[in-house]
Amino acid sequence: MGGMALGKDYATQECSIARALEIVGERWTLLVVRDALYGVRRYNDFLVHLGIPRAVLAARLQALTAEGILEKRRYQQSPPRDEYVVTDRGAALWPTLRALGRWGREHLGEEQLRVFRHVSCGTELGSYGECPHCATVVPVADVLMEPGPGLDPEPADPVSRALLTPRRLLQPLETPSA
């Protein structure tokens, strides 16, 4: 199938976690998926927001597309331009990212950088992305993201600035790009 070059797979492991990490466990990969869930779709937006080397970004986008986590789609013909959109399989990584982010905040002693709420009731999400109030798993598209108290209110790059306004996950990001 895709890459799976030497040393990239956990050969001896008979484990779903290991299989998952073979796909999304490389450096930068989960941050690309995170940005995609936040609504980032364009090569240049990933680039400036992540501060990732261009070659690595190209490799990750290709690998994620090959694995069906992102989908490459042409959004304009006349200078041919492509964007990368999360698929259902990619959106299904939300609970993992939510759990990881929550662990990071609770155990690395940070201020809250982003707040995630159930859009229909306003309740803040639990560790796995569930709504404690409604006692249901919140679909990714119904998650509202707001800036938390610890987040820089005047970030340098336009993508970070666009991500300051409260927005639903998956909602495509509009970049001023000027």
Add this chain to the structure above:
Amino acid sequence: MGGMALGKDYATQECSIARALEIVGERWTLLVVRDALYGVRRYNDFLVHLGIPRAVLAARLQALTAEGILEKRRYQQSPPRDEYVVTDRGAALWPTLRALGRWGREHLGEEQLRVFRHVSCGTELGSYGECPHCATVVPVADVLMEPGPGLDPEPADPVSRALLTPRRLLQPLETPSA
């Protein structure tokens, strides 16, 4: 503090997920934590179960200890021998690993390799590690792990064999070691 050498951190990222990945995002690290949650504690048991290079294992154990995810403790004096035990901070990574494993099984088309149940009622855990019957999030120590239908019933190494018997998470693994 510990490592954080050049290129190991996601410098521009103001994000709890990125902070978390700086600690547990390197190759092998989450599998070491997984094994620790399964009850593996000894250098040699990690080694044979993971098939990890010795130098990398030593580096990861040291880093995880420095970050307070594992605790190094002497379990016998006379030939001085140490074991690595998960701390609360390490156990708090369970939701992340649970979410990742679930994604791996559901989206990479695998048979179920391990089954996790609420020990007090026997109900299989839901998508986000909760008990559907008791309607609570199950503490890590109350999770019962059993082999699933897809798991090899006659594995080669003694650690995998010891992990075949139903057991609670965190419960120390007894290795026949002969």
Add this chain to the structure above:
DNA sequence: ACCATTGATTCGTTCATTGAACCTATGAGG
């Protein structure tokens, strides 16, 4: 003709991973 934008590829340097070999401390057996 020239410059700007978007989405990349190429390339030399640096860093991390790998696997084999070696080292240390101790105890057991002969």
Add this chain to the structure above:
DNA sequence: CCTCATAGGTTCAATGAACGAATCAATGGT
């Protein structure tokens, strides 16, 4: 006392991946 076995590592050369700067390609605007 000598040797082997065990547990827990360290050292090293070779390979692979990441980094960042430079370049390229297609198009459109002025």
